[in-house]
Amino acid sequence: MKYFIIGDEDAVLGFGMVGVQGRTVKNFKEAETAFNHALENEDIGIIIITEKIAQLIRPTVDRFLFTERFPLIIEIPDRTGPVSGRMGIREMANTAIGIKL
Amino acid sequence: MILAINPTRMELLRLKKRHVLAIRGHKLLKDKQDVLVRKFLEIIEETKKLRIQADNEIQSVFQSYSIAEGVVGGAAIESLFAVPGAQTEVKFKTKTIMNLKAPEFEVEITGNPYNYGDEKSSILVDMCVKKFGNLLNTLLKLAELETTSILLAEEIEKTRRRVNVLEYILIPNINETIKYITMKLSEMERSNLTRLKKVKAMITSKKGGKK
Numbered sequence: 201m202k203y204f205i206i207g208d209e210d211a212v213l214g215f216g217m218v219g220v221q222g223r224t225v226k227n228f229k230e231a232e233t234a235f236n237h238a239l240e241n242e243d244i245g246i247i248i249i250t251e252k253i254a255q256l257i258r259p260t261v262d263r264f265l266f267t268e269r270f271p272l273i274i275e276i277p278d279r280t281g282p283v284s285g286r287m288g289i290r291e292m293a294n295t296a297i298g299i300k301l
Numbered sequence: 302m303i304l305a306i307n308p309t310r311m312e313l314l315r316l317k318k319r320h321v322l323a324i325r326g327h328k329l330l331k332d333k334q335d336v337l338v339r340k341f342l343e344i345i346e347e348t349k350k351l352r353i354q355a356d357n358e359i360q361s362v363f364q365s366y367s368i369a370e371g372v373v374g375g376a377a378i379e380s381l382f383a384v385p386g387a388q389t390e391v392k393f394k395t396k397t398i399m400n401l402k403a404p405e406f407e408v409e410i411t412g413n414p415y416n417y418g419d420e421k422s423s424i425l426v427d428m429c430v431k432k433f434g435n436l437l438n439t440l441l442k443l444a445e446l447e448t449t450s451i452l453l454a455e456e457i458e459k460t461r462r463r464v465n466v467l468e469y470i471l472i473p474n475i476n477e478t479i480k481y482i483t484m485k486l487s488e489m490e491r492s493n494l495t496r497l498k499k500v501k502a503m504i505t506s507k508k509g510g511k512k
Contacts, residue, residue, distance in 0.1 A: 201391040203437065213379060214366050217430045218410060218437060219387030245391045245406075246444055265451070272404065274444040277356060279363035 201245030204238045204271075206231065210279050211250050220248070231256045238271070239264070245271050250278040304478045308485035316482065320475045327467040334460045336399055341453045348446045355439045362432045369425035381422060387412045389437065401456050403449040406441050410434060 205215045205222030212222035223234040231253050238247050254261050254275050265273055306312045370378055392407040415427060 201393055203389055203391065210363065210366060210370075213382065214362065214429070214433055215437075216382050217387075217426075218433045219389040219412065220437070245393060246441065248440060272444040272448050274440050274447070276359050276440065279367065 202243050203246050203248060204244040205248045206234045206238065206253055207250035208278055215248065225253050228256045232260065235260060247271055247273045249273060249275055251275050252278055302474050302477070303481050304474055306478060308482040310486065313479065313482045313486070316475055316479050320479065323467055323472050323475060327464065327472065330460055330464045330467065333399060334457065334464055337453060337457045337460060340398055341450060341457060344446055344450045344453060348443070348450055351439070351443050351446060355443050358436050358439055362436050365425065365429050365432055369423065369429045372425055373423050378426065381426065391441070398453070401452060403452060404445055406445055408438055408441050
């Protein structure tokens with residue numbers, strides 16, 4: 201199984217150094233196609249996506265995150281730093297599944 | 302609500318068995334829920350810590366990447382890594398938490414990531430490659446934990462629904478039905494008794510009349 205990185209040039213190139221394939225994405229449409237492409241490929245086990253890109257296709261990512269087990273999706277901040285107001289995993293679980301702990 | 306069941310002795314016996322079973326199931330599920338919640342909280346804490354660590358790591362990785370890019374030049378870096386020397390593979394396993402299959406991964410970098418020419422490169426690039434390799438491990442662990450916590454949350458929700466159904470619907474219903482059937486049966490008993498008495502009275506009065 202493989203990693204796949206969707207992000208800006210720096211992220212893709214950086215992870216490319218250690219042999220992670222990826223796709224450079226600049227706008228909504230590219231993000232959508234890249235994401236779908238990554239999902240279709242069964243060899244890809246983990247999708248690394250930068251936050252800015254994930255924001256562009258937020259509904260798709262979230263829907264996927266909570267319905268499918270596989271592949272895993274992990275969001276990372278890009279080189280400009282973390283996006284403010286990011287939801288923690290606990291809030292995510294709360295809003296998605298509606299449980300309070 | 303009374304279950305749609307005929308008020309017979311057979312059904313009463315069956316219901317009593319169901320009642321015992323339901324109570325046992327309820328207890329078990331409740332225990333399961335408690336364990337799940339505890340596990341969930343543990344994992345959430347761990348995830349939080351790891352998230353912060355990963356964020357810091359990412360920052361430092363991009364920092365050293367920026368420096369390397371500044372020294373060597375973006376286009377040069379791109380040409381160095383045009384043919385990646387390393388292959389990153391992920392091995393997938395599952396571990397079980399309370400009958401729940403959680404993913405577990407192992408990262409495997411095969412090949413030599415440092416297979417680029419020396420003269421265009423710099424030690425900064427080497428450091429950068431090393432950091433990215435480490436980062437992959439951290440991210441993997443993070444993905445594992447986040448997915449596990451989502452799975453756990455779903456499972457908790459499911460278990461909670463089951464516990465609630467048992468506690469507030471099924472067990473009260475069974476209790477009510479048991480009560481209903483017992484009443485019905487004793488009512489039948491009583492009416493039977495009075496009928497027998499009546500019959501007896503009629504027979505004795507008939508006999509007495511003949512004599």
